[in-house]
Amino acid sequence: MQYLDFEQPIADLEKKIDELNELSVGDDVLKPEIERLRKKADQLRESIFSNLTRWQRVQLARHPERPYTLDYIELMCDDFIELYGDRYHADDKAMVGGLATIDGQSVMVIGHQKGRDTKSRQYRNFGMANPEGYRKAHRLMEMAEKFNLPVLTLLDTPGAYPGLEAEERGQAEAIARNLKLMAVLEVPIITVVIGEGASGGAIGIGMGNDVYMMENTWYSVIAPESCSSILWKTWEYKEQAASALKLTAKDLLELKIIDGIIPEPLGGAHRDHRASADAVKKQILKSLKKLAKMKPDKLVDHRIDKYSSMGVWETAGKTS
Structure with a gap:
């Protein structure tokens, strides 16, 4: 341990x-x-x-022994058929997805995948997807809609890959196309943050009807270290940045960004993979049962209303 x-x-x-x-x-x-x-x-x-402080929860979200997407799939699903490739460029190993059943309910599962040792981390690009990863997710979500299957997305990434080659292949465009699709997808979308939920890399597969975070995870527009380097020109203020960002599950529930918090075993999800997967599975089944009662147009309206109502704003009056 x-x-x-x-x-x-x-x-x-x-x-x-x-x-x-x-x-x-x-x-x-x-x-x-x-x-x-x-x-x-x-x-x-x-x-x-x-x-726990916010920074300590960030550390727990990054714990190398936490269960990753494929671990949850193995523990939650009766079977899983992984699907590969974006049909444009390549197969991104940082983004996995495919057909699965959970207690007899067929779903399309998509999620970020990290590695546990040096070799597998390089193979999975540390969970940072390239454009082909988001385009693969786009293809699988369209397939899910075609066959009327709910979409389950598991978020765990330090961000979309920021390399030059990713930008050349249209990283921002690939994420934007996913957001456009998820806004109007006529099947239920359930999203769970199982580790790190950083920036566009996370939201690129995270626009759900129901969005949940595990107890010791974070979800933010920017990582604490990056925020610290921008504001203070050094990573030394990452703890202060984490506090200011309000990026924990409790914070986002209070801000009405997410719909609920999934409890973890005492000490973190890495302490008991089975108990963690059981807790996630329980919430997924509950959400599937609720969303199955909604018609396709209502699912779309629900999703659009959900994201349109986020945030606080004021309408400026006329100036004299």
């Missing part, structure tokens, strides 16, 4: 518990002390995780 810096007190206690377990093989003498330390570790974990 990899621990974050603010989890160090918990790591120290769990290390001590492991040491005592090794010493007490076949012997119950140390059992009371082990139980005492376990209770202390649980209490400490509950105390720490009930008072």
Whole structure:
């Protein structure tokens, strides 16, 4: 288990518990002390995780052991057939998608995919999709509409790939076309932020009828480090930037950007992949049941009204 810096007190206690377990093989003498330390570790974990800062939640969203899109698909879906390619240029490994069933309900699943080691991270481009990734998502969403299948999108990206070649192939245009399509898609769209939700890279597959965030995730127009580098010309103020951006699930629920928060196991989703997937699956099934009652035109109206009502503005009066 990899621990974050603010989890160090918990790591120290769990290390001590492991040491005592090794010493007490076949012997119950140390059992009371082990139980005492376990209770202390649980209490400490509950105390720490009930008072997380926004930056600490950003760190949890990036934890290398968190479940990624393909992990959720494996744990939630009865079967999955991955579909490849955008039919224009290539197949983007940072964006995965395909046909799946969840408790017998057929859906089109699309999501960002990161890697766990150096080789797989390079293969998946660290979860940063190129234009072909968004065009693949566009193709799959059109297919979903053709066969009247709900669309499920799982967001987990530090942003769309900002490389020169991505810009040359129309990165902004590809994301814009997806937004245009999702605004009028005549099937339900359910979106869940399972990790990082950064900028256009996330919203490029994230315009849903129902939008949910997992408890320890973030969703913002810009990453804290990038915000810090723009405002303070250094990454050193990333914690202050995270606080100012109000990018956590709790913040976005209060701002009425999302529809709800999906709880994670104590300590983060990486602590229990199965429990995390079960929580996401439960919410997806609930949303599917609700949205299935809406006619296609009402789904479109619901989505347009939802995004049109976001934000606060004032109408200026006539000046004298």
